[in-house]
Amino acid sequence: MTNEFNTLKLVQLGIDTQKEFxxxxxxxxxxxxxxxxxxxxRVLVTVKEKSIIxxxxxxTDGILKVGKAGLSNSAWIQLNAVEGDKISFAHVQxxxxxxxxxxxxxxxxxxxIAFQNIINDIVKGEYSxxxxxxxxxxxxxxxxxxxxxxxLTEAMVDSGQKLNWINKIVVDKHCVGGLPGNRTTPIIVAIVAEAGLTIPKTSSRAITSPAGTADTLETMTSVNLDIQTIKKVVEKENGCFVWGGSIKLSPADDILIRxxxxxxxxxxGQMIASVLSKKSAAGSTHVVIDIPIGKTAKVRTEEDAEKLKYYFTVVGKALSLEVKVLLTDGSQPIGRGIGPALEAMDVLSVLRNEKEAPQDLRNKSLLIAGSIIDLANNQKNGNGYLSAERILSSGRAYEKFMAICKAQGGFKEPVLGPFKTDIHAEKSGIVVEIDNRRLAKIAKLAGAPHDPKAGVLLHTPLKTRITKGDILFCIYAETKGELNYAIEYLKKEQDIILIQ
Amino acid sequence: MTNEFNTLKLVQLGIDTQKEFxxxxxxxxxxxxxxxxxxxxRVLVTVKEKSIIxxxxxxTDGILKVGKAGLSNSAWIQLNAVEGDKISFAHVQxxxxxxxxxxxxxxxxxxxIAFQNIINDIVKGEYSxxxxxxxxxxxxxxxxxxxxxxxLTEAMVDSGQKLNWINKIVVDKHCVGGLPGNRTTPIIVAIVAEAGLTIPKTSSRAITSPAGTADTLETMTSVNLDIQTIKKVVEKENGCFVWGGSIKLSPADDILIRxxxxxxxxxxGQMIASVLSKKSAAGSTHVVIDIPIGKTAKVRTEEDAEKLKYYFTVVGKALSLEVKVLLTDGSQPIGRGIGPALEAMDVLSVLRNEKEAPQDLRNKSLLIAGSIIDLANNQKNGNGYLSAERILSSGRAYEKFMAICKAQGGFKEPVLGPFKTDIHAEKSGIVVEIDNRRLAKIAKLAGAPHDPKAGVLLHTPLKTRITKGDILFCIYAETKGELNYAIEYLKKEQDIILIQ
Known part of the structure; x- marks a missing residue:
């Protein structure tokens, strides 16, 4: 029931408030x-018979003229608004x-039922x-x-779409509280798919870090697939690597997590519901959960990790998920590149069995891939690790990786930005500390993850012996301006790589 | 440490987000x-060495040019910002x-200590x-x-300024969950002050209703006093009526309540802390709390009211406050006017002992004033009510009211808007129901409380016998346009006054 009396006309303001309308x-x-x-x-607003809260x-100033109203971008999209549309207003209960x-x-x-009502209302956008x-x-x-x-987990699964697979066993993995550069996923998917298991993997993009798994993969293949394409890829190659945001599994989770x-x-409770609802909605049956324990990791003590392990296992069982929890070392970052293309190069280097491939990334990928194979085979301490090692060393994992990329639309070699600068050691000694937070910041100043070719390549892991003048790390950027931002920042900072 | 590299220039956008920066x-x-x-x-922003979170x-659109940033009005004021100021940014822990x-x-x-830290951080604006x-x-x-x-209550008291008084006994009153038109405060203050008690009363403005006590009083005198003036008025006349927002008592409360x-x-817990922190910060020693019980009131059952009564008394004691709780009838609104000037007229009518004064307003004011007098005299069932009645009937309360107004800067007679329309009964019968919510809406459409002369005057309380054509209520407005808004709304609505 709108009329001139209680309507205004919409103008586009272009204000991004994330999911909040x-x-x-x-x-x-x-x-x-x-x-x-x-x-x-909280106000009920209606545009062309579509309403949101x-x-x-x-x-109070001149942004809006008399008779006009504006919307945040998310609300504008939700209401399919067009400049000049009439908008009406009502109080909400x-x-x-x-x-x-x-x-x-x-x-x-x-x-x-209570959890279903709450989760459904949250997904509909009715909660502020x-x-x-x-x-x-x-x-x-x-x-x-x-x-x-x-x-809660079941309500979250029910709030979105669910994937179904022909195979009885569908595997997946998840890491609780990721470490920088921890790009095991592409390697694991290639190994596990080559081992004959179904692994329709979805990953996230970076939010505050210089690269997410989906950003990394996107430098090599397209990750923005719809469900039909995902099905085709997985039917053909057993696995896929997809950006989770392109399909709506457990949409409540995305809202709550923010x-x-x-x-x-x-x-x-919510962390377990978050992880397992995504896995259940994706149609998984067997899931390996990696919990890194370390002082800068999300889980800090063995005791906390054991409690989480118990919850994951019991809740998993209720959802018909076989869950295996690995407690791993979370004290150091993994790999050498920071930024989408650089991390992709680490991944390819492992898959190609190159001599200089980061061994920490290789070992961790094998450990998790082996666990997945054992879990799917219902073996406690089986030969999963050995199988995984064989698949990787033989080059079959690399071939599978390339095949999946091809099925997803083709493989391309990751490329680094044309602007580069080397940062040299100002003294000799041994690398005793690396400030990952500031290295990540340099990668972001240089443009990552928005510019996938930008980032930081670390030359000197912990304990490296350094001679004055050695290259400590390189910065890559897509534009000269961004490279300068990074260099300018660096001028004010000291001991990002601490040498003693 | 700001430089061109990490600063932007401020432009005024004029966006009101309430207290949130x-x-x-x-x-x-x-x-x-x-x-x-x-x-x-959450971002730490700095302008001229002042920082807020x-x-x-x-x-995403054209509102801001390259190199510019904007602030909400509250943040702009907090930072004393001027157009073109440099603003710098940092992550916050x-x-x-x-x-x-x-x-x-x-x-x-x-x-x-925990509550103090939390409340102090909230007052500093560090909580989103x-x-x-x-x-x-x-x-x-x-x-x-x-x-x-x-x-919690003590932490809230400590977070703002405190008033001190020479007199040992300082009285106050509070109503939990106000009813429409329940303007007892000006009458009570006049009676109690005339009885010789110190009553430095602070009141609030309307937030969603057509009038708050401070709005009503402002049609007769100025209520925007600083602490020095309040002290002078109270020393001279024992009482005052002031807008609480002009002084900063328990500032955390204003933030939490929103x-x-x-x-x-x-x-x-929070409601009790909210009420008693304001009273304690105002320097009160004896407080009467009115809890109306009714199906549309905040407190619905006698049992809930008794529990609240217990908490108020015990927490009051810990803060050295003598608290007396009255459980009253909350089933009907009180008085006839809706809107600042109209409610002021109800108040004056009672103070002037006019024959047509609303008796419900008179009785409730006497009840509370009497309780305050008894409480201050340490009497359980004393002759407070009789004293109050004598002070009111004799005209001494009216004289005291005028004297306080004079001390606050002078009295003026409340005036109604020049545009008026009468709403007539379309049939005969008896008034069986009054929709206060919609009457309040009409008063707001007509301009209240922003236009204090606007509002609705109800002619026919419940159980009035009506002949077709009788006036049910009048609408007053300051502009013809606003009167038309109210009339237009009314055309679509039926049975606001239900006659059977």
């Missing part, structure tokens, strides 16, 4: 006044399922960010029992 | 790229006191809205024990 109105707008709207209110921000969140605050156990934060907090700590974690990250909360 | 940057800005900033990140929104919030999620008891939502959720339900409620309202969470 935001509507912008003028302070002196008659609708704001009559409805008593104020900044941060959005958070209201008030414009509080979301009904927030009642369940309130019950949880009072310590009540939630059942499956602060309501999501409230839900996450109410479920954090030890507040979810194992039945509730199972119910707020969890902002809150720096990583409740066990 | 927001910074706007372009998607293609080199700082966003190098720092890996994305929408919703702000939430980042990304501009997670707020340390969020660690305490996480402990609370795990069910640990927080001590006074989602972090505040997380804190509120972690403390909601039964999650705070009485020691924690006391510690998020609680948005979440529709009203945890007992």
């Amino acid at each position: 935001v509507v912008f109105m003028r302070r002196d707008c008659h609708i704001c006044k009559s409805e008593g709207f104020e900044a941060h209110n 959005a958070t209201l921000y008030i414009i 509080p979301v009904a399922s927030m009642g369940c969140v309130r019950s949880k605050m009072y310590g009540q156990e939630l059942n499956k 960010n602060i309501e999501i934060a409230s839900f996450i907090t109410a479920c954090a700590g030890d507040n979810l029992n194992i039945q509730e974690i199972i119910a 707020i969890e990250r902002a809150l720096d909360i990583d409740g066990e | 927001v910074v706007f940057m372009r998607r293609d800005c080199h700082i966003c790229k190098s720092e890996g900033f994305e929408a919703h990140n 702000a939430t980042l929104y990304i501009i 997670p707020v340390a006191s969020m660690g305490c919030v996480r402990s609370k999620m795990y069910g640990q008891e927080l001590n006074k 809205n989602i972090e505040i939502a997380s804190f509120i959720t972690a403390c909601a339900g039964d999650n705070l024990n009485i020691q924690e409620i006391i510690a 998020i609680e309202r948005a979440l529709d969470i009203d945890g007992e």
Whole structure:
């Protein structure tokens, strides 16, 4: 029921607020006044019979003319808005399922229906960010029992699409709290697929790091596949490497994870639900979970890791997933390149069995691939590692990798940016410390991951003996300006590679 | 340490995001790229050596030119920003006191220092809205024990300024969950001050209603006083009526309450801390709390009210506050006017002992004023009500009211808007239901509380016998356009006053 009286006309403002829907109105707008709207209110907005709930921000200056309203980019897309469209407004009732969140605050156990209602409302965009934060907090700590974690996981699986496979056994892997440059996935997929197992792998892009697995793979093949293409690739080659964002598995997870990250909360229950819901929706049956333990890793003690291991196993079983948990060394980064193309080169170097290939990356890939093979064969300590080693050394993993790339649209050799500078040692000695955080920052200043050819190549791992003037690392960039940003930053910084 | 490399120049965008600090940057800005900033990140921004933590929104369209950044109005004011100022950016570490919030999620008891750290960080603006939502959720339900409620209340008192008074006894009142038109405060202050008690009353403005107590009082006198003026007024006349926003008592409360309202969470612990921290900071010693019980009031059952009563009393005692709790009838609105000037007229009508004065408003004011007098005299069932009645009936309350107004800068008679329309009954019968929500909406469409002369005057309370053509209510407005908004809305609505 819209009429001139309670509508405004839309103008495009181009404001990115991530997944949160935001509507912008003028302070002196008659609708704001009559409805008593104020900044941060939740408002039901309707454009051409499509409605969403959005958070209201008030414009007090000249950005909006009288009679106009704006939307955040996500809301604009969601409503298929066109410049000049009429937009109408109404108050919203509080979301009904927030009642369940309130019950949880009072310590009540939630059942499956409660979690389904909450998750469905979150996926529909009916929760504001602060309501999501409230839900996450109410479920954090030890507040979810194992039945509730199972119910939450199932609700998250049900909220999106699910993949089905002909093969009875479908394998997958996941690493809890990734280390820099830890690009085992392409190698593992190639080995495991060559071993005859089905592994339809989805990966994420970088959010704050210089490269995600999907960014790395994209320098060699296309990762943006729809479900039909994924099916074809996997039917032909047993495996694939795809950007998870191109298909909608467990969409609630993407929304929750963003707020969890902002809150720096990583409740066990939600982490397990997050990981296993993606795996279950992807149609996996056997999953290896890698938990690196280390002081800069996500899991810091063996005790915490054992508890997580227990939860992963029990919740996995409830979802008909066979889960095997590996506790690994998380004290050092893995590989030498930082940035999509450079990390891809590390991967190819291992697959091609080159002499200078980073051995840490090779060993870890074999360990996980071997575990997957054993798990699928229902063997506790089988010969999975040996099989994996044989497949990799023989070059068959490399051939499989190339075949998958071909099926996904073709392989291309990763290329580095044309602008390069070498950073030399100012004294002699031994490398005793490497500041990965600042190396990552240099890679980002040089353009990674947006410019996939940009990044940092580390020449001197820990314990390398250095002579003054040796190259410590190289910086690559796609433009001279970006290379300069990185160099300018570097001028102010010291001891990124500490030599003693 | 700012230089051209990591600074942008500020432009004013005029975006009101309430208390939340927001910074706007372009998607293609080199700082966003190098720092890996994305929408919703928390960013430390610095302008002229003043820093705040702000939430980042990304501009993808033409609002910002290359090299420019914008701020929300609250951040602009906080940083004393001027168009063209340089602004620099840095990543922020997670707020340390969020660690305490996480402990609370795990069910640990927080001590006074923990609450002080959290509340101080919130007041400094270091918590994002989602972090505040997380804190509120972690403390909601039964999650705070009485020691924690006391510690939270004390931390909130300590976070702002405190008022001191010469008199040993300083009284105050508070209503939990106000009813429409419930303007007892001006009447109570006049009676109690005339009775010789010190009552430095602060009140709030409307947020979503057509009038707050401060808005109502502002149609008769100025309410925007600084602490020195308040002191002078109270020394001279024993009482005052001031807008609480003009002084900073318990500033944390203003921030928390906004998020609680948005979440529709009203945890007992926080509600008690909210009310009593304001009273303690105002220097009160004796406080009467009015808890209306009714199906549309905040407190719905006698049982809930009794529990609240217990908490108010015990926490009050820990803060050296004598608290008396009244449980009152919350089933009907009180008074006839809706809108600042109209509600002021109700107040004056009672103070002037006019025959047509709303008796419900008169009675409730006497009840509370009497309780305050008894409480201050340490009497359980004293003659406070009789004293109050005598002071009001004799005209002495009116004289005191005028004297306080004079001390605050002078009294003026409230004036109604020049545009008026009468709404007539379309049939005969008896008024069986009044939709206060829609009446309030009409008052807001007509301009209240922004235009204090606008509003709705109800002629026919419940059970009035009506003849077709009788006036049901009048609408007042300051402009013809606003009157038309209200009338246009009314055309589509039916049975706002239900006659049978």
